[in-house]
Amino acid sequence: MILxxxxxxxxxxxxxxxxxxxxxxxVFSEDPAAQxxxxxxxxxxxxxxxxxDGAFAGKPVNRASVEAILDAVQIPIQLGGGIRELATVxxxxxxxxxxxxxxxxxxxxPNLVKxxxxxxxxxxxxxxxxxDGRVAVEGWSKTxxxxxxxxxxxxxxxxxxxxxxxxxxxxxxxxxxxxxxTAELARNLETPVIASGGISSLEDLRALKAxxxxxxxxxILGRALYDGRVDLASAxxxxx
Numbered sequence: 490m491i492l493x494x495x496x497x498x499x500x501x502x503x504x505x506x507x508x509x510x511x512x513x514x515x516v517f518s519e520d521p522a523a524q525x526x527x528x529x530x531x532x533x534x535x536x537x538x539x540x541x542d543g544a545f546a547g548k549p550v551n552r553a554s555v556e557a558i559l560d561a562v563q564i565p566i567q568l569g570g571g572i573r574e575l576a577t578v579x580x581x582x583x584x585x586x587x588x589x590x591x592x593x594x595x596x597x598x599p600n601l602v603k604x605x606x607x608x609x610x611x612x613x614x615x616x617x618x619x620x621d622g623r624v625a626v627e628g629w630s631k632t633x634x635x636x637x638x639x640x641x642x643x644x645x646x647x648x649x650x651x652x653x654x655x656x657x658x659x660x661x662x663x664x665x666x667x668x669x670x671t672a673e674l675a676r677n678l679e680t681p682v683i684a685s686g687g688i689s690s691l692e693d694l695r696a697l698k699a700x701x702x703x704x705x706x707x708x709i710l711g712r713a714l715y716d717g718r719v720d721l722a723s724a725x726x727x728x729x
């Protein structure tokens with residue numbers, strides 16, 4: 490199982506939100522590139538970056554911060570937030586992003602996801618953020634009627650590298666991961682699932698790792714790393 494430390498960008502700073510609310514952001518670093526270097530030096534094999542402002546704007550906003558991170562580290566980076574056009578996918582992948590995450594576009598323009606997968610094999614992930622099981626988009630500001638599973642199934646044959654599943658109600662709360670719902674989603678898919686939202690302890694990671702056989706291939710860690718609830722070295726050892 491791959492561990493993905495998260496760097497969420499708001500106004501050029503590294504923050505964590507509480508249940509996806511932009512007005513409830515805690516700043517953890519004024520220098521996202523320095524944070525990325527620290528994660529890489531600690532032995533992380535991937536980084537998970539989200540342009541939060543871009544998710545609301547529908548286009549990249551924190552480009553300078555993302556590019557600074559790309560220049561600072563050599564490890565693979567997956568990036569989401571404001572990627573809703575093929576040109577934006579191509580631009581970021583050309584700049585050095587390893588994997589582009591399509592979220593809002595996956596719901597509103599599934600053909601874009603399929604075309605991106607065709608043009609950039611293994612380099613496209615679909616981000617599915619759910620509130621009470623229903624897909625939320627546009628920076629989590631709107632909730633659709635579609636279930637997370639129904640959306641994920643649309644891309645089973647498209648060549649998506651991973652489904653990144655976030656339980657919004659738990660994101661940033663340290664309330665514990667929604668193990669049951671994440672494992673259920675993974676069992677119904679051939680595409681690997683990366684778990685996100687609420688992971689607060691090594692016990693959460695251990696429980697997720699127990700479902701590797703169901704298709705959970707990774708876990709995203711945010712607030713628990715920043716406030717010291719989870720020791721990064723221990724988490725990496727457990728994930729491996």
